[in-house]
Amino acid sequence: MARPEGNGADEPRHGPEGQNGAPGEGDATAEIPLSDGAADEGELRRRLEARKRHLKELYDETSTLKLAADEARVRAEASGTRVRELEEERDRLRERVSEFEEEERRRRRRREGQDRRVARLGRELERRDAEIQRLETLMEERAGEIEAYGREAKDAASRKDVALEEALRRIEGLERDLEEREAAASDLRGTIDRLRAELDLEYELRRRMAEPANRIRAGIDLFNGSEHLRSVGSISKSLGSPEVHVVLEGPDADEPAVVLTFTWQGITWQAYAANPGLAVEEPRVYQRGAGEDLSGVDREPPNARVGPGGRVFLGL
Structure with missing residues (x-):
């Protein structure tokens, strides 16, 4: 059994170990020469185990290389996608960049326009400064004129104050004069009212006195209030109550008097005139005549009498 293993080990191999049966890098059996008489079963097992381990390592390395190839292919595909993305990004x-260049050109044109506006505004500011300088000079001149006007106005105000004080004094005098005149006018109004009342009374009396009967009664009242009533009373105490005849003298006259004639028993007589007219001066009651002889006296029938207190009453 050891022999076939040994023969199999000496046959040319294809694969990862090398070409034409040459031992590849990492071959564990390449360093152990085989001899026909020295191999035993234990040695073969060790070699087989070493070969298995070597094959397993080669398989693992192949798997790793496949994974590396797959990763390289994926990276290549990703690199192509990245290239396209980079081209699109470019x-x-x-x-x-074109937009920035266009924006830069627009900004340059705006800056040029702004520079022109700045230059124009600079010229306008210079013109305004000159105008402000002119206005300041004019304001200084106006301030001088205003100051002069102020002094003149102050002098005029001082003169006006003096004139105003004088006018106030005159007004105070006029007010006092007005108060005095108002008091005088009030007195005059009172006098006018009093005179109007007297005039109304006089008008009423004149209206009443225009009637003969009223004038006769007023004349009798006037006689009863005079001192001649006592003279008639003294004679009446000696000779008794007299006959009394009352008549209105001269009805055609402006202010006719009332004549009262007293006769005592055909022995003596006295005649009195009483004028109740308002325009008649004193004495308003006076004796017209008296005597002891009645031969020259026109005797009229009595139409009045002497009553209580010696007063004369119209009617019998």
Whole structure:
């Protein structure tokens, strides 16, 4: 049995060990020469075990190489995909670069426009500065004029204050004068009211006095309030109650008087005039005549009497 194993080991091998039966790298049996008489069963087993291990290692290495080849193929495919992605990214970057260049050109044009605007604004600022300088000079001139106007206004205000004080003093005087005039006007209104009342009373009295009966009664009242009533009373105490005749003198006159004639028993007589007219001056009651002889006296029938207290009453 050892012989066939030995013959099989000496046959040429194909595969990973090498070409034309040459021992490959890592061959465990290549270092042990075989001789026809020295091999025994234990040695063959060791060699077979070594060969199995070597074959297993070769199989594992083959599997590893296959895996490496698969990984290389996958990496190659991934590399192709990555290349396409990189080419697409390159195209996109070129487009971005073109966009950036276009944006840069637009920015350059904007900067040029801004530079022109800045230059124009600079010229405008210079013009404005000159205008501001001119306005400041004008404002200084105006400030001087305003100051002069202020001094003039202050002087005018001072003069106006003096005139105002004088006007206030005059107003105070006018107010006092007005108060005095108002007081005088109030007094005049009171006087006017009083005179109007007196005028109304006089008008009423004149209206009443225009009637003969009222004028006769007013004349009798005027006589009863005079001192002549006591003279008539003194004679009446001696000769008794007199006959009384009352008549209105001269009805056509402006202010006719009321004549009261007293006769005592045909012995003596006295005549009195009482004028109730408002325009008549004093004495308003006075004696018209008296006597002891009745021969020259026109005797009229009595139409009045002497009553209590010696007062004269119209009617019998």
